[in-house]
Amino acid sequence: MTKNSFAGMGGHQGARPTTDVWLTPPAVLDAVGGAGSFDLDPCACEHRPWYTARRHFAVSDNGLLQAWFGRVWLNPPYQTTLIRQFMARMAEHGRGLALIFARTETEHFARHIWPVCDALLFLEGRLHFHRPDGTRSEKNAGAPSVLCAYGVDDADVLAGCGLPGAFVPLRLRAFLHGFATVGTWLQEVSSFMRRRGGTCHLSEIYKAFAGSEKAKRNPNYQAKIRQVLQSGPFDRVGRGLWEAAE
Ligand SMILES: C[S@@+](CC[C@H](N)C(=O)[O-])C[C@H]1O[C@@H](n2cnc3c(N)ncnc32)[C@H](O)[C@@H]1O
Numbered sequence: 001m002t003k004n005s006f007a008g009m010g011g012h013q014g015a016r017p018t019t020d021v022w023l024t025p026p027a028v029l030d031a032v033g034g035a036g037s038f039d040l041d042p043c044a045c046e047h048r049p050w051y052t053a054r055r056h057f058a059v060s061d062n063g064l065l066q067a068w069f070g071r072v073w074l075n076p077p078y079q080t081t082l083i084r085q086f087m088a089r090m091a092e093h094g095r096g097l098a099l100i101f102a103r104t105e106t107e108h109f110a111r112h113i114w115p116v117c118d119a120l121l122f123l124e125g126r127l128h129f130h131r132p133d134g135t136r137s138e139k140n141a142g143a144p145s146v147l148c149a150y151g152v153d154d155a156d157v158l159a160g161c162g163l164p165g166a167f168v169p170l171r172l173r174a175f176l177h178g179f180a181t182v183g184t185w186l187q188e189v190s191s192f193m194r195r196r197g198g199t200c201h202l203s204e205i206y207k208a209f210a211g212s213e214k215a216k217r218n219p220n221y222q223a224k225i226r227q228v229l230q231s232g233p234f235d236r237v238g239r240g241l242w243e244a245a246e
Pocket residue numbers: 020021022023024041042043044045046052057058059060061062063064074075076077078082
């Protein structure tokens with residue numbers, strides 16, 4: 001991912017893109033489980049250079065007319081009508097991951113992402129997508145991308161996938177509903193680590209606190225959590241991995 005500023009496929013901002021066939025960078029797919037972990041790509045490249053799921057529907061099948069099943073990988077075509085139709089189907093289906101431009105002002109974001117998804121991962125920088133022959137575009141996408149999780153399992157995948165960006169949980173997990181009273185950061189993080197037990201990834205701790213009362217009062221809550229982990233009774237046992245000290 002890079003932060004180059006020239007316009008690419010997403011830089012049209014309202015103009016018609018020249019092609020729909022921009023393939024997901026393999027590193028992104030690998031980070032969220034790999035092609036073999038998805039049951040279906042309902043809008044796959046017709047003559048794809050690699051798999052994106054175990055089953056594929058291409059234009060000749062018209063993925064919008066087919067029954068969707070299992071964990072879906074969706075990087076929809078870029079025409080507005082098609083994005084809306086594919087995102088509506090994804091929201092209805094409710095299981096899997098979608099990769100789209102982070103255009104939070106659009107109708108499909110308002111209707112099929114914000115109220116439906118369990119979590120989002122706003123990717124840092126801009127992706128370089130690939131052409132149908134597999135070659136990587138030298139131009140970046142021209143706009144930022146976001147991964148959208150439908151279902152708690154895929155929210156967990158996004159939280160731990162390691163792709164650089166901002167993870168935004170949209171649904172509170174059951175254990176957060178128990179936060180009736182609010183202690184100090186040290187008390188709350190210690191209590192979470194005890195309940196959780198074992199080794200815990202930093203992203204999981206962020207996620208646990210993201211919708212909490214304490215985080216609402218502190219926009220820098222992730223830095224606060226890191227500070228508590230570094231100065232409190234916790235051991236760093238790997239990159240981003242923490243345990244309660246013995
Ligand atoms: C942005 S590309 C993504 C390709 C692939 N899903 C990936 O992640 O690499 C969108 C793809 O949707 C395909 N497509 C467009 N309309 C479709 C339709 N009605 N049914 C199935 N595929 C379609 C295009 O041919 C194109 O390959």
